Amino acid sequence: MxxxxxxxxxxxxxxxxxxxxxxxxxxxxxxxxxxxxxxxxxxxxxxxxxxxxxxxxxxxxxxxxxxxxxxxxxxxxxxxxxxxxxxxxxxxxxxxxxxxxxxxxxxxxxKTILFIPDDLQIVKEGPGKRRDFLDNEIKILFPNYKNLIKNYYKLLSQKNYLLKNRRDKNLIRTFNIQLAENGKEIIKYRLFFLKNITPIARNTYNTISEKNEILSINYKPSFNFNNYEEELELNLENELLRKQSLIGIHRDDIIFYINGKNIKSFASQGQQRSVVLSLKIAELEYLKKYYNYxxxxxxxxxxxxxxxxxxxxxxxxxxxxxxxxxxxxxxxxxxxxxxxxxxxxxxxxxxxxxxxxxxxx
Ligand SMILES: Nc1ncnc2c1ncn2[C@@H]1O[C@H](COP(=O)(O)OP(=O)(O)O)[C@@H](O)[C@H]1O
Ligand SMILES: [Mg+2]
The missing domain is CATH 3.40.50.300 (P-loop containing nucleotide triphosphate hydrolases)
Structure with a gap:
């Protein structure tokens, strides 16, 4: 097409x-x-x-x-x-x-794979940029994901409003239930995406890199997402005190490693560019090979x-x-x-x- x-x-x-x-x-x-x-x-x-x-x-x-x-x-x-x-x-x-x-x-x-200069910065930037990057890439593969993300952030802002303005714990708990439900789905997509993309990106990276370097990508959750609701409940008092949502998928991060070392702190600009380029190429190949898209x-x-x-x-x-x-x-x-x-x-x-x-x- x-x-x-x-x-x-x-x-x-x-x-x-x-x-x-x-x-x-x-x-x-x-x-x-x-x-x-x-x-x-x-x-x-x-x-x-x-x-x-x-x-x-x-x-x-x-x-x-x-x-x-x-x-x-x-x-x-x-x-x-x-x-x-x-x-x-x-x-x-x-x-x-x-x-x-x-x-x-x-x-x-x-499907459109977009590659803009901002993407090249994601490694150096804060976790928010990396989450956005990841979410945008997943949206391309799975259109439903867009709604999940939109819904999650809407719920989150409603919950934050409650944390700031009202202190009705039971009402906040109803939001927590929905946030956990959405959050668990989002994590599933994020893990699935990384699991499928990483091997292809690693191959590409290995080919571009000068010294046969190995790329790894890890999802770094900010909490134990296997007990999503329990974790939210455990943090409720603290969240009320701090008047903000402290745990959830909006606090997670993605860490890139080359030969086992976190690239944020040591990689050259060239290596960081290669990582992003490898990710984009991995998406192209993934869509082409596995979805015949x-x-x-x-x-x-x-x-x-x-x-x-x-x-x-x-x-x-x-x-x-x-x-x-x-x-x-x-x-x-x-x-x-x-x-x-x-x-x-x-x-x-x-x-x-x-x-x-x-x-x-
Ligand atoms: N809504 C708009 N109406 C008219 N001109 C616009 C509008 N939005 C942006 N532009 C003009 O488009 C130009 C930028 O286009 P852009 O595609 O970013 O350029 P580049 O060729 O550098 O990529 C600027 O001159 C800007 O003023
Ligand atoms: Mg331009």
């Missing part, structure tokens, strides 16, 4: 543009602030029904247009058949249409952060797996050793497509 064409209307700095894509690698080229990330965001938005940025959807309307609305249309090719997905959003509503017929949003059309890859400005070896590895895997990719770049020099005649260069200037070149054609 591939995206053959996109039409963007009034989305961010785009007025009306139509772009034809190749089913191989699409390099999206342009100077700063021209609309490269916006293009990736439009593809991500229509396929995930949300942005990858933390924004209000109203921010997506083109500011220069009086009408507060945008449209995104994709032409998809699947088994030689074409069909369209259309998203219309205005101030009041958001509509999806498939082949012109109004439908509810379906999360399974095409054809994900697309959206890669924003990451190429400037990767050296030749890592770039080559990534491109080789994309080609071997026939993964349709959208890679933004500010400088064509970055890919001079990776590009081939099946790829496409799409040049963007101030929200307009300047050139749409297929190399070698």
């Amino acid at each position: 591939i995206i053959n064409k996109i039409k963007i209307e009034n989305f961010r700095n785009y007025t009306e543009e139509e772009i034809l894509f190749t089913n191989k690698i699409n390099y999206i080229l342009g100077d700063n602030a021209q609309g490269k990330t916006n293009l990736l965001e439009s593809i991500f938005f229509i396929l995930n029904n949300e942005s990858f940025k933390n924004i209000k959807e109203e921010e997506l309307f083109n500011e220069n247009n009086k009408l507060k609305q945008f449209n995104i249309t994709l032409e998809i090719i699947n088994d030689n058949k074409k069909y369209s997905i259309e998203l219309n959003k205005n101030e009041n509503k958001k509509n999806y249409k498939i082949n012109g017929v109004k439908r509810d949003f379906k999360n399974k059309i095409i 054809f994900p697309i890859l959206l890669l924003d400005d990451v190429f400037s952060e990767l050296d030749e070896k890592r770039k080559n590895m990534l491109i080789r895997i994309l080609r071997e797996n026939n993964i349709q990719s959208f890679i933004t770049l500010a400088n064509i020099e970055l890919i001079k050793n990776q590009i081939n005649e099946n790829d496409k260069i799409i040049k963007i200037n101030n929200g307009k497509i300047e050139e749409n070149i297929i190399i070698g054609k």
Whole structure:
């Protein structure tokens, strides 16, 4: 399943543009602030029904247009058949249409693996960033997970409100029961994901690493989650005292090790980048091999952060797996050793497509 064409209307700095894509690698080229990330965001938005940025959807309307609305249309090719997905959003509503017929949003059309420079920081950042990273990756594989997470954090904020404002223990206990129920499900997904992804990521990491290094990934719970409800009950007095939720899946962490050592404290930037790159590649391969799913890859400005070896590895895997990719770049020099005649260069200037070149054609 591939995206053959996109039409963007009034989305961010785009007025009306139509772009034809190749089913191989699409390099999206342009100077700063021209609309490269916006293009990736439009593809991500229509396929995930949300942005990858933390924004209000109203921010997506083109500011220069009086009408507060945008449209995104994709032409998809699947088994030689074409069909369209259309998203219309205005101030009041958001509509999806498939082949012109109004439908509810379906999360399974095409899965998107997103790779942005922020991802490269997760190792160094606090546990919150790593939890978000993990949760976002799991959402791609399992659409239901999105609701679980949303529900959990809603319950958590309600419980925190109670802890701050009321001290009705029994009411808090009813929240604890639901939090434990949700939390246990979330942990199951997180452990399942890591268990399946880690061996693939380890292989990839081993190939990129200079010295045959071994990558391990551990889930580090903040409490004994096998006794979820009991633990919550045991902490209730303390939580009332501190006026906040002290235990639960929102406090857990993920630890990465290379040759048994925690990489947060010792790994070089290159090693940390390789870890994240290996995780993303592992997801692509996992989807392809075990679900026979054809994900697309959206890669924003990451190429400037990767050296030749890592770039080559990534491109080789994309080609071997026939993964349709959208890679933004500010400088064509970055890919001079990776590009081939099946790829496409799409040049963007101030929200307009300047050139749409297929190399070698
Ligand atoms: N809602 C909007 N309406 C009009 N222009 C926007 C909107 N949101 C962002 N922009 C513009 O888009 C440009 C940034 O686009 P972006 O895709 O992030 O650039 P880059 O090519 O560097 O990735 C900026 O010039 C910004 O002002
Ligand atoms: Mg950008």
